[in-house]
Amino acid sequence: MNGILEAKELGAIREKVVDIADSVYVPSQVPPLLKELLALIVEKARLIKNPIESAFFVWVHIAYLQPFVDGNKRTSRLAANLPLLISNCAPLSLIDVTQVDYANAMLGVYEECNVALAAELFEWTYRRSVDRYQVIVAATSAPDPLRTRYREHIGEAVRQVVQARQPLGRALAELGLSPEDVEYVATAVRADLDALEIYNCARFRLPMRTVERWIADGRPIA
Numbered sequence: 001m002n003g004i005l006e007a008k009e010l011g012a013i014r015e016k017v018v019d020i021a022d023s024v025y026v027p028s029q030v031p032p033l034l035k036e037l038l039a040l041i042v043e044k045a046r047l048i049k050n051p052i053e054s055a056f057f058v059w060v061h062i063a064y065l066q067p068f069v070d071g072n073k074r075t076s077r078l079a080a081n082l083p084l085l086i087s088n089c090a091p092l093s094l095i096d097v098t099q100v101d102y103a104n105a106m107l108g109v110y111e112e113c114n115v116a117l118a119a120e121l122f123e124w125t126y127r128r129s130v131d132r133y134q135v136i137v138a139a140t141s142a143p144d145p146l147r148t149r150y151r152e153h154i155g156e157a158v159r160q161v162v163q164a165r166q167p168l169g170r171a172l173a174e175l176g177l178s179p180e181d182v183e184y185v186a187t188a189v190r191a192d193l194d195a196l197e198i199y200n201c202a203r204f205r206l207p208m209r210t211v212e213r214w215i216a217d218g219r220p221i222a
Contacts, residue, residue, distance in 0.1 A: 001071040013038070014069040022103070025110035027066035038067045045083060054083035055092060056122050064109055073106070090126075090133035097125050150185050153177065157189045158204045161221055162196070162214045168221045193221060 001010055013035045018027060028034055041061045048054035062076035081091045094102065105118040147154070153175045160171035172186055196204070196219075201211040214220070 001068075001074075004071070005069055009069045011068075013067055016069050018066055018069065020066070020110055023107055023110045027064075034065065034067045037065055038062070041065065048083070051083040051087035051089050052126065055080040055126075056119065058083065059092075059122065060109055060115055060118055063106060090130040092126055093129040093132065094125050096128055097121065146181065146184055147188060150177075150181065150188070153185055154188050154192060155204050157185070158192050158196070159206060161189070161193060162204075162206055163210050165214075165220070168193075190221070193219065 013031050015031050017029050020027070028037070041058065045054045045058045045061075048057055059076045059080035062079055063073050066072045068075060077092070077094060083089075084091055101121055105121045108114045108117040157168070157171045157175060160166040160174070161168055164171075168186070168189065172182060172189070175185070177185055192204070196206075196211060197215075198208045198211050201208060
């Protein structure tokens with residue numbers, strides 16, 4: 001919700017009145033009660049041993065409570081992944097769910113406190129999520145342990161070269177690398193710089209215009 005809400009509203013229990021589009025359901029409007037109920041949801045979810053049941057509980061209850069000014073359903077979908085990831089389960093994806101099916105499931109929860117449609121939708125989409133995740137894992141090679149270890153160092157070197165326009169050698173020298181790993185990191189940084197484009201620069205937390213100028217200048221690294 002960064003850039004959508006005011007800074008003071010990010011992650012804060014709302015103090016504004018909200019309503020649900022196309023629904024007669026009116027969420028609680030008492031901030032202390034919202035805070036107490038959100039803490040209760042988190043605690044109950046933590047105590048549910050089955051990660052899939054816990055994920056469903058989090059998804060439904062955060063969406064129903066509406067504790068934030070905006071982004072509640074988005075937050076509920078993301079938060080539902082926490083019990084799954086903690087238990088090393090496949091993450092939840094609602095990519096194949098239509099807006100109509102999702103809205104009907106939520107309306108059942110909002111207006112009738114009936115989770116039947118939501119449970120059916122959750123089961124259907126999580127089974128598809130598991131199948132899709134297994135395909136992705138099978139097609140993905142094991143990560144390079146050195147690249148994983150030095151991921152932040154590689155990213156910082158890329159940013160120094162592109163944004164600060166430092167020579168690659170100086171950027172590497174400031175990372176405090178082990179002497180035996182300098183060449184590996186240098187090779188990884190060069191590979192990432194060669195592949196850097198405006199459409200993939202977000203992974204390095206680089207602005208598109210900065211990358212565009214760096215590319216236009218001939219991708220300088222020396």
